[in-house]
Amino acid sequence: MTATIEGSDQNLAGALELDHVQSHLHPEPSYDVADHPKPTGLEEIWRFTPLKRLRGLLDGTPSDAHLQWKDELPAGATLSEISTDEAKALGGIAPLDRLAALAVENAGGAALLTIDGELDAPARVTLTGSSVDQTVWGHVVVKVAPFSKATILFDHVGSATYATNVTYLVGDGAQLDVVNLADWEDDSVHSVQNGISVGRDATVRFFEFTLGGDVVRSSTNVDYRGTGGSVDLLGIYFADAGQHLEHRQFVDHTAPKTRSNVEYKGALQGQDAHTVWIGNVLIRKVAEGIETFEHNDNLVLTDGARADSVPNLEIETGDIAGAGHASTTGRFDDEHLFYLQSRGIDPTEAKRLVVHGFFNDIIRRIGVEDLQDRLMAAIEDELATVVGAPAAVTA
Numbered sequence: 001m002t003a004t005i006e007g008s009d010q011n012l013a014g015a016l017e018l019d020h021v022q023s024h025l026h027p028e029p030s031y032d033v034a035d036h037p038k039p040t041g042l043e044e045i046w047r048f049t050p051l052k053r054l055r056g057l058l059d060g061t062p063s064d065a066h067l068q069w070k071d072e073l074p075a076g077a078t079l080s081e082i083s084t085d086e087a088k089a090l091g092g093i094a095p096l097d098r099l100a101a102l103a104v105e106n107a108g109g110a111a112l113l114t115i116d117g118e119l120d121a122p123a124r125v126t127l128t129g130s131s132v133d134q135t136v137w138g139h140v141v142v143k144v145a146p147f148s149k150a151t152i153l154f155d156h157v158g159s160a161t162y163a164t165n166v167t168y169l170v171g172d173g174a175q176l177d178v179v180n181l182a183d184w185e186d187d188s189v190h191s192v193q194n195g196i197s198v199g200r201d202a203t204v205r206f207f208e209f210t211l212g213g214d215v216v217r218s219s220t221n222v223d224y225r226g227t228g229g230s231v232d233l234l235g236i237y238f239a240d241a242g243q244h245l246e247h248r249q250f251v252d253h254t255a256p257k258t259r260s261n262v263e264y265k266g267a268l269q270g271q272d273a274h275t276v277w278i279g280n281v282l283i284r285k286v287a288e289g290i291e292t293f294e295h296n297d298n299l300v301l302t303d304g305a306r307a308d309s310v311p312n313l314e315i316e317t318g319d320i321a322g323a324g325h326a327s328t329t330g331r332f333d334d335e336h337l338f339y340l341q342s343r344g345i346d347p348t349e350a351k352r353l354v355v356h357g358f359f360n361d362i363i364r365r366i367g368v369e370d371l372q373d374r375l376m377a378a379i380e381d382e383l384a385t386v387v388g389a390p391a392a393v394t395a
Helices: 084-089 098-106 334-341 347-363 369-387
Strands: 003-005 016-018 068-072 077-082 110-115 123-144 149-170 175-182 189-198 203-210 215-224 230-239 244-253 259-268 274-283 291-300 306-315 322-330
Touching: 077 123, 084 098, 084 110, 084 123, 098 123, 098 149, 098 189, 110 149, 175 189, 175 215, 175 369, 189 203, 189 230, 203 215, 203 244, 215 230, 230 244, 230 274, 230 347, 230 369, 244 259, 244 291, 259 274, 259 306, 259 347, 274 291, 274 322, 291 306, 291 347, 306 322, 347 369
Parallel strands: 110 123, 123 149, 149 175, 149 189, 175 203, 189 215, 203 230, 215 244, 230 259, 244 274, 259 291, 274 306, 291 322
Antiparallel strands: 003 016, 068 123, 077 110
């Protein structure tokens, strides 16, 4: 297989042109729904997803329903509406599965969030669903101008049946933090593809926190539009009885001297709680001198819960700075519990402290104090059903 990069690093819309990689782990991207047949459940990218619980999303029935949007945008951030054709023309990663393609086809246009300059406060967008009875299709494009610096929060609450495609175009030298929070009611179904295109010497930190929903399927895909780009994908999920929370990452190292780090942590409790984490990193022949690592940890709090964790590496060049992956799934660490109890901490509080320590390393990196407090409070609420009443713990 040969790979070439054509065009200027300044042009995110057309800078990347690489041969398709024949792999069942990442199908060929396409906006054409016909290129993404309705899955049977036997396909590698669908085999963990409970298709019957998607409430007909895969049928692609058009709908005029919308979520309620509320935004708090500082100077330098603007929100507008563009057509579907205009959104496609901006470039970025096309849909890699049927739900993302259907979202683009049926959304009737896209919301464009533009970042230009250094924001003095986070840009916050809250999306609220009011019913699961109508399907909502969404298409969002985030365009970050070169050398801009911003934090963006997408907050999903309420009840919805929602499929969306979100494209991030990160300009050269930009610094972007994204916090994607799925705090749905437990009757919601949410499918999202996040496509992140990283410019030359740009830095992206993408945080994903999934706490609610009946079924949540999130796919996050990354490519690089120039050398020196750096991406951290950081996530936390907490599944209760009956919930299915699925996270898939595909980092495509399409340029030399790029970096990626994937770190997701999950906890499960209750009968038939199910989490899925699929991590895949592709290092192309052109991607010499890159560095990558992916890591997934799962903490099983009760019987009857199941965690699937599948890390993958595909390497096409031997000239790399480093590459690796790791995955762990287990119960409470007996040594940690013993250490805490030997110092006079009762067993219930010891378990709480272990879980907080498990998650805190990622939460504290956000740097937005009110959001950190909200996440810790949400984890307290989850833990209350297993290990007892909340204690005063801060991030």
